[in-house]
Amino acid sequence: MxxxxxxxxxxxxxxxxFVSLLVFVVVRVLPGDPALIILGLEANADSxxxxxxxxxxxxxxxxxxxxxxxxxxxxxxxxxxxxDLPVGALILSRLNVTLPLTLLAAGFMIAAAIPxxxxxATRHRRWGDYLTMTLSQLGVAVPGFWxxxxxxxxxxxxxxxxxxxxxxxxxxxxxxxLRSLLLPAIALGLFQFxxxxxTTRSAVLEVLREEYVKTARAKGVAEGVVLFRHAxxxxxxxxxxxxxxxxxxxxxxxxILESVFYLPxxxxxxxxxxxxxDLPVVQGVVLFVASMIVTVNAAVDILxxxxxxxxxxx
Amino acid sequence: xxDDISLSPLGRGQGxxxxxxxxxxxxxxxLRHVTFMIGLAxxxxxxxxxxxxxxxxxxxxxxxxxxxxxxxxxxAHPLGTDQFGRDLLSRIMQGAITSILVGVIAVGIGMVxxxxxxxxxxxxxxxxxxxxxRLVDAIQGFPAILSALLLTAVFKPTLTISMVAIxxxxxxxxxxxxxxxxxxFRDRDFVVAARALGAGDRALIGRHILPNTxxxxxxxxxxxxxxxxxxxxxxxxxxxxxxxxxxxxGLMLKEAQGFLGLNPWYAIFxxxxxxxxxxxxxxxxxxxxxxxxPKTAAS
Numbered sequence: 001m002x003x004x005x006x007x008x009x010x011x012x013x014x015x016x017x018f019v020s021l022l023v024f025v026v027v028r029v030l031p032g033d034p035a036l037i038i039l040g041l042e043a044n045a046d047s048x049x050x051x052x053x054x055x056x057x058x059x060x061x062x063x064x065x066x067x068x069x070x071x072x073x074x075x076x077x078x079x080x081x082x083x084d085l086p087v088g089a090l091i092l093s094r095l096n097v098t099l100p101l102t103l104l105a106a107g108f109m110i111a112a113a114i115p116x117x118x119x120x121a122t123r124h125r126r127w128g129d130y131l132t133m134t135l136s137q138l139g140v141a142v143p144g145f146w147x148x149x150x151x152x153x154x155x156x157x158x159x160x161x162x163x164x165x166x167x168x169x170x171x172x173x174x175x176x177x178l179r180s181l182l183l184p185a186i187a188l189g190l191f192q193f194x195x196x197x198x199t200t201r202s203a204v205l206e207v208l209r210e211e212y213v214k215t216a217r218a219k220g221v222a223e224g225v226v227l228f229r230h231a232x233x234x235x236x237x238x239x240x241x242x243x244x245x246x247x248x249x250x251x252x253x254x255x256i257l258e259s260v261f262y263l264p265x266x267x268x269x270x271x272x273x274x275x276x277x278d279l280p281v282v283q284g285v286v287l288f289v290a291s292m293i294v295t296v297n298a299a300v301d302i303l304x305x306x307x308x309x310x311x312x313x314x
Numbered sequence: 315x316x317d318d319i320s321l322s323p324l325g326r327g328q329g330x331x332x333x334x335x336x337x338x339x340x341x342x343x344x345l346r347h348v349t350f351m352i353g354l355a356x357x358x359x360x361x362x363x364x365x366x367x368x369x370x371x372x373x374x375x376x377x378x379x380x381x382x383x384x385x386x387x388x389x390a391h392p393l394g395t396d397q398f399g400r401d402l403l404s405r406i407m408q409g410a411i412t413s414i415l416v417g418v419i420a421v422g423i424g425m426v427x428x429x430x431x432x433x434x435x436x437x438x439x440x441x442x443x444x445x446x447x448r449l450v451d452a453i454q455g456f457p458a459i460l461s462a463l464l465l466t467a468v469f470k471p472t473l474t475i476s477m478v479a480i481x482x483x484x485x486x487x488x489x490x491x492x493x494x495x496x497x498x499f500r501d502r503d504f505v506v507a508a509r510a511l512g513a514g515d516r517a518l519i520g521r522h523i524l525p526n527t528x529x530x531x532x533x534x535x536x537x538x539x540x541x542x543x544x545x546x547x548x549x550x551x552x553x554x555x556x557x558x559x560x561x562x563x564g565l566m567l568k569e570a571q572g573f574l575g576l577n578p579w580y581a582i583f584x585x586x587x588x589x590x591x592x593x594x595x596x597x598x599x600x601x602x603x604x605x606x607x608p609k610t611a612a613s
Contacts, residue, residue, distance in 0.1 A: 011448060018452030023464065031468045141593035143544050143564075145551050146585035149571060153581060157574050164574075252457040256548050260571070271552065274467045282467035290455035297454060 004305055012298040019290045020072065024065050027283045033057070038081060038277050055280075077284035082276040087284035090269060097167055098265035101181050101257070102250045105189035109250075110243060113193045117200025117239075118232060124205060132197065139194025144253055148187035148260035155183060165261035184261040188253050192246045199242045203235035210234075237307050244300030248293035350601025356594025364410035371404035375561055384577040394579045397569065402580065405561040406587050412473070412562045413591060416546040416555075417539045419477045424484025425535060429527075431485065432492025437500060437519055443493070450486045458483040458545040462554045476555035480545045484538050491534055495527035533603045540595035547588050563588050 031037055035051040052058050055078075056067055071078070077087035120132035156164040162183065170177040207213065208231050216226050255267030262268075266285055273281035373391070379399030386394045393402040435446040456464075462479035469475060499505055500523070508522050549555035550564030558565060563584040570581035 011451070014448040015451040015455075018449050019455050022452060022456070026464050026468060034468075037468060137593060137596060138589075140596060141540075141589045143547050143585065143588055143592075145548060145564075146567060146581075146588065149567060149574070149581050149585065153574050153578050157578070248455075249457065252459050255459050255463070256552060259552055270463050274463065277467075279467060282463060286456075286460055286464045289460055290452075292455075293457070294452060294455035297451070 001306070005302055008298060008302045008305070012295065015294050015298065016291055019294055020069050020287060021065070023283060023287045023290070024068060027279060028057075028064060028068075029061060034279055038279050040277070072287065077287065078280035080273070080278055080281045082273065082278040082281070087280050090281060091266065091285060091288055094264065094266045094269045096170065096265075097181075097263050098251070098254050098258070098267070100177070101185055101188065101254050101263065101265060102247070104178070104181055104185035105192070105250050105254070106243070106247055108185055109189040109193040109196055109246065112189075113196035114200050114232075114239065117197045118204050118227065120197070120201040121204035121208060121231075122227065129201075132201070136194040136197045139190050139197075142190060144187050144191055145256045145260045147190050148184060148257055151183045151187055152260070165263070167261075167263045180261075180263070184254075184257045184263060187260070188250060188257045191253070192250060196239070196243055196246065200235065200239050203238045204231050207231045207235045237304070240307065241300055241304050244303065245297060248296045251289060251292060347601075349597045350604075353594050353597025353599070353601055356590060357598050360410055360591050360594065361414065363407050364414050367404075367407035367411060371401075371407050373401035373404045375400060375404040375408050376559055377401070384573055384580065386577060386579050393583045394577060396566070396580055397573055402566075402583055405566065406563065406584055408561040409563045409566065409584065409587065410591075412556055412560065413543045413546060413588075416473065416477050416480065417542040420480035420542040420546070421484060421535050421538045423478060423481025424538065425488050425531065427481070428485040428488025429492045429531065431489035432494075433496060433519055433524070435489065436493035436496025437515070437523070439497075439500075446489070447493070450489045453482060454486045456482060458549065459552075459554075462549050462552075466554050471554050471557065473556050473560075476546055476549040479549065479554075480542050483545070484542070487534060487538070488531065491530050492527055495530065496523055499523045499526050533599070536595070536599040536602050540592040540599065543588065543595070544592055 028034055034055065035048045035057055036043065038051055039047055056064050059067070075088050080087055080090055083090060116132055120129045123129045152164045155161045167180045168176060213226060213230050216230050254265060255270070258265040258267040259271065266289065270282055270285045377400060382395050382399040384395060384397055385391055391401050391403065393406065396402060396405070431446050431450060435443040458480040461482050462476055465475045465479055505518060505522055508518055513522070546555055547564035550562040551568045553568065556562035556565050566584040567581060570584065573580055
């Protein structure tokens with residue numbers, strides 16, 4: 001077990017190295033001169049030279065990379081040109097919005113998808129099943145940001161129940177903050193909800209056909225106990241795996257939903273940084289989010305190995 | 315391993331497995347056939363719409379009319395007009411071209427590079443395999459939105475960037491599929507025999523193994539196509555894809571958001587076009603998977 005975990009963590013380290021390399025190549029190597037992106041082509045030679053020195057662009061490329069990664073490992077992602085603040089601090093302040101939004105969407109996804117998937121499995125090839133599958137087909141087809149627009153149209157423009165977006169911060173109280181994240185979280189989680197409901201359905205169906213389930217039923221165990229203690233528990237392994245991978249997808253998806261609902265999170269920070277040619281911020285956010293996704297994926301992988309010992313010997 | 319669950323790069327699951335044999339099999343088969351036909355019909359409608367819009371749209375999609383701004387559906391404009399009085403039906407029709415184009419090219423990019431990665435990994439194995447797989451893990455950390463943000467910061471936002479970004483996001487799934495097939499076939503008798511007869515690496519890969527890996531790749535491509543369309547719409551919505559005045563469904567939704575109170579139809583129709591297209595392609599893909607995927611077809 002320990003050897004397995006150590007090996008997976010080692011692999012994660014290599015993967016994170018590649019993530020940083022990819023970001024570095026796109027930002028520092030592909031464009032030729034990043035200083036010109038920041039300042040524009042019409043910049044005078046003096047300011048270009050100053051930016052080049054500030055960013056360490058006067059060093060050889062491998063040296064630049066080592067310096068950059070060294071700083072990043074110590075939490076120093078550079079300095080925003082637009083705000084003149086450390087990029088790391090900016091990211092942390094915006095995570096206040098992005099992280100709760102992602103987790104809320106994940107909560108919605110799990111709370112809705114697992115019961116529905118189990119329900120569909122118990123109604124296999126009957127109307128309840130077909131209805132659920134139709135719902136999930138629709139959920140996979142509707143783009144999250146359009147769902148967001150429709151929710152705004154209904155609850156804000158038509159009914160006037162909520163404001164059409166914006167976020168007052170957590171200072172105004174926990175529930176007020178949560179309220180402004182509710183619709184975005186539903187819109188964000190819709191797609192992944194549909195995927196997870198399908199996964200749950202097939203995982204439970206798979207288990208329901210196992211011999212031990214038949215045995216439990218033959219012994220006269222109540223159907224509810226069969227379903228939740230025998231079937232769902234064993235079906236949880238694939239469900240947890242898919243849900244874990246979906247966390248990363250939700251984090252990335254929040255970038256779009258933040259734009260729909262005008263939420264001041266990581267996504268809006270990055271989009272504004274692109275307009276302002278604030279390259280360090282874009283580079284920092286992308287490095288951060290990609291590393292998060294890769295780490296979550298690896299954690300799921302490790303968890304999967306722990307939950308299901310067969311995997312380790314596969 | 316999580317790989318086996320095989321989420322596509324943008325998070326679409328593999329969907330339902332196959333369950334239940336025997337007598338109760340008949341109805342769902344027929345039903346699946348029905349959904350497949352619906353999917354085919356919607357997809358054909360999409361392709362025909364895109365093809366027709368190349369030389370005919372009811373109105374000029376770029377023709378503005380200040381007097382006729384933000385109208386709901388009328389006889390002259392069946393789907394209404396946008397903030398410049400441009401005909402929405404014509405613009406949505408032309409948006410189909412963008413969607414198909416991006417879908418095909420993005421999936422193509424992901425498939426070609428992914429298959430190349432998978433071939434090198436699966437055929438040669440060893441440290442090369444290990445390195446490529448870690449690289450693929452790393453690429454999985456870059457969903458289309460993230461690559462698009464990064465590329466747009468460095469270059470200018472264009473349709474090409476969105477296609478490349480979406481393509482990169484598909485790379486891991488194609489690489490893993492190809493690698494798995496190569497691992498499966500590498501030591502099969504027919505490959506060993508061909509090698510004994512003097513076939514080189516190139517012939518073994520190209521003539522003997524690669525053709526066998528095609529069915530799952532084709533299935534994956536059809537699954538990826540609608541995901542690419544969704545991603546393109548999302549990127550255009552953020553302003554990272556298609557640029558105005560070119561019609562794109564995502565871009566139209568971005569513009570419509572400012573006028574939700576004045577003309578809600580403006581936000582409803584382009585989104586409906588995306589959802590309908592994706593639904594049709596998904597149904598078609600599910601059907602194709604039943605036919606082409608040996609694992610599913612066998613049961």
